[in-house]
Amino acid sequence: MRATLIYGAGDVRVENVPDPTIKEPTDALVRITSACICGSDLHPYGSKEAGAPATIGHEFIGVVEAVGADVTSVRAGDVVIAPFAWSDGTCVFCREGLQPSCLHGGFWNSGDVTGGQAEAVRVPLADGTLVPVPVGADDALIPSLLTLSDVYGTGHHAAVKGGVGPRTTVTVIGDGAVGLLAVMASRRLGAEQIVLMGRHASRTDLGREFGATEVVAERGEEGIARVRDLTGGHGTHVVIEAVGHMPAYEQAYGVVRPGGVISRVGVPQYESAPVGFGSIFGLNIALTGGPAPARAYIEELLPDILDGTLEPGRVFDRTVDLDGVPAGYRAMADREALKVLVRP
Amino acid sequence: MRATLIYGAGDVRVENVPDPTIKEPTDALVRITSACICGSDLHPYGSKEAGAPATIGHEFIGVVEAVGADVTSVRAGDVVIAPFAWSDGTCVFCREGLQPSCLHGGFWNSGDVTGGQAEAVRVPLADGTLVPVPVGADDALIPSLLTLSDVYGTGHHAAVKGGVGPRTTVTVIGDGAVGLLAVMASRRLGAEQIVLMGRHASRTDLGREFGATEVVAERGEEGIARVRDLTGGHGTHVVIEAVGHMPAYEQAYGVVRPGGVISRVGVPQYESAPVGFGSIFGLNIALTGGPAPARAYIEELLPDILDGTLEPGRVFDRTVDLDGVPAGYRAMADREALKVLVRP
Numbered sequence: 001m002r003a004t005l006i007y008g009a010g011d012v013r014v015e016n017v018p019d020p021t022i023k024e025p026t027d028a029l030v031r032i033t034s035a036c037i038c039g040s041d042l043h044p045y046g047s048k049e050a051g052a053p054a055t056i057g058h059e060f061i062g063v064v065e066a067v068g069a070d071v072t073s074v075r076a077g078d079v080v081i082a083p084f085a086w087s088d089g090t091c092v093f094c095r096e097g098l099q100p101s102c103l104h105g106g107f108w109n110s111g112d113v114t115g116g117q118a119e120a121v122r123v124p125l126a127d128g129t130l131v132p133v134p135v136g137a138d139d140a141l142i143p144s145l146l147t148l149s150d151v152y153g154t155g156h157h158a159a160v161k162g163g164v165g166p167r168t169t170v171t172v173i174g175d176g177a178v179g180l181l182a183v184m185a186s187r188r189l190g191a192e193q194i195v196l197m198g199r200h201a202s203r204t205d206l207g208r209e210f211g212a213t214e215v216v217a218e219r220g221e222e223g224i225a226r227v228r229d230l231t232g233g234h235g236t237h238v239v240i241e242a243v244g245h246m247p248a249y250e251q252a253y254g255v256v257r258p259g260g261v262i263s264r265v266g267v268p269q270y271e272s273a274p275v276g277f278g279s280i281f282g283l284n285i286a287l288t289g290g291p292a293p294a295r296a297y298i299e300e301l302l303p304d305i306l307d308g309t310l311e312p313g314r315v316f317d318r319t320v321d322l323d324g325v326p327a328g329y330r331a332m333a334d335r336e337a338l339k340v341l342v343r344p
Numbered sequence: 345m346r347a348t349l350i351y352g353a354g355d356v357r358v359e360n361v362p363d364p365t366i367k368e369p370t371d372a373l374v375r376i377t378s379a380c381i382c383g384s385d386l387h388p389y390g391s392k393e394a395g396a397p398a399t400i401g402h403e404f405i406g407v408v409e410a411v412g413a414d415v416t417s418v419r420a421g422d423v424v425i426a427p428f429a430w431s432d433g434t435c436v437f438c439r440e441g442l443q444p445s446c447l448h449g450g451f452w453n454s455g456d457v458t459g460g461q462a463e464a465v466r467v468p469l470a471d472g473t474l475v476p477v478p479v480g481a482d483d484a485l486i487p488s489l490l491t492l493s494d495v496y497g498t499g500h501h502a503a504v505k506g507g508v509g510p511r512t513t514v515t516v517i518g519d520g521a522v523g524l525l526a527v528m529a530s531r532r533l534g535a536e537q538i539v540l541m542g543r544h545a546s547r548t549d550l551g552r553e554f555g556a557t558e559v560v561a562e563r564g565e566e567g568i569a570r571v572r573d574l575t576g577g578h579g580t581h582v583v584i585e586a587v588g589h590m591p592a593y594e595q596a597y598g599v600v601r602p603g604g605v606i607s608r609v610g611v612p613q614y615e616s617a618p619v620g621f622g623s624i625f626g627l628n629i630a631l632t633g634g635p636a637p638a639r640a641y642i643e644e645l646l647p648d649i650l651d652g653t654l655e656p657g658r659v660f661d662r663t664v665d666l667d668g669v670p671a672g673y674r675a676m677a678d679r680e681a682l683k684v685l686v687r688p
Binding site for chain 1 (some may be wrong): 436437440442444445505578602603608611612614615616617618619620621622623624625626627628629630631632633634635
């Protein structure tokens, strides 16, 4: 089959690799019909050292081609959503809704499991991982359903971990797909005020449609001052950090209210950060977040998509076929595209 | 009056300073009858650069001598507890129970407000700050009541912010007074398992009496392995970090369960710390805590003390008069005393 491989910084290629096959009785073989490029794929795309190429991509919808003998919840022909981590659904952490910490699970593109920007993939632990959806693989709802594999679930996770609810004020840092869907999720959970910090007018316009009450384009000290102006001087109860770089984190503790929460879902591109008296401790600010249990949220978020209430798939502003994936990476890295849909 | 002044590292002296007086109509003048030395006083005692001397001490019980014209909730003769921050009790943060962030409040030993290891003190915003108690200044309950000014409230805060409740497993790092009272608070909130990490047998023995189910004396990697052994390999839901130094923080993220919480109440002696994918982000671990709103917890914690159910005052193992304060600091710094009660 053909699959996307990352060779190094700025270097992704679509090449022939061995076809995936059923190896374990709990596997499913899925033909990928829709996938996408993630903001987090841009981290290795921006920095990977040249070396052994690796498959890439962790968000997809596809059609089940075959299942192992022990698989009971999906069958050949089902259209399924895969979250960005595979998991057994039965271990202590899965039962608590923390599938990325599944005792027997893992992530795409690790070990002998390949990635989502490809024609097909072997899905381990299919019963725990895959969620069948009642639409065809070409349905108009597919882009929105595809966001359940990662970006909408991740935006929702940020809001849930931050404790967003009615009467909550929220700042969302970052106008990428996760930031915009964190706005949608915060609105869905009843947030009273949602300040979106982002510099790309076409994206922040979409953020307003998703529920942002104000947009702040300034960054750094100037941006912090603007958010404080909008919040009676105190900042917001919750700050969702959907970027992953240090300036975004510094902005986060600059705009969070005393006693508030910084919820991070941008994968941190740093290991150490300020957490002492002068940044978060002195004001009783909590720091939370992590890789979203996208699998845990699918059932909750699905109905609003199926009935047309919410359209998270509006974050896709470009569609490519597999051959177009390298150009898709360039477009996202250059901020020409917000999020690229891949139709293998 | 006589008051304790810190001149530099290892150098505290008891000297004559001007008597405090009522300055604002919201002030009270309090004659201090019981005070103490705090683990956090040991931080400047260990590191303060020589320079202008400053008063020190932030935990006390005393008798009201006089009040300003606007004070209505306490009167001359009342025995009162003072929390370690003074606050108006009416601002937006006080109403939310976050008195250390009071818009009009502050901390002892700042501006023209002196400290608690002294004969008397001017208490600003007396109505918001002071809590009268129905016992005499020499009552046998005074040591336990005195812990409400800081260390018991701080231990309780750690447990509350960590989300301790029934079926929660907890690790408490640190066998100082705050650590031991975090054990008591966790037990009171219903924790199922409480692992106390500490090396001083006399202290950890008291920790067992307060509710610790296991004690781990090892530190670092060895200590982490021991806690994991005691918790099915996964660590505990909550880790209370009651020390403030980096090795304790590193221990904290070594023993916390995926999806769990590190609750810090030891004042961090560092500004940056690991919070990236490899420490807390990857496992969805939250970091919380800060200066306790001791004032907010007094009414909740008082009844168990007044009726004798709990005796947090057992953390005091030495009593000195004002002249004995310098020796008290030495004893605590040398770990000869757990916590020193001062009777001015």
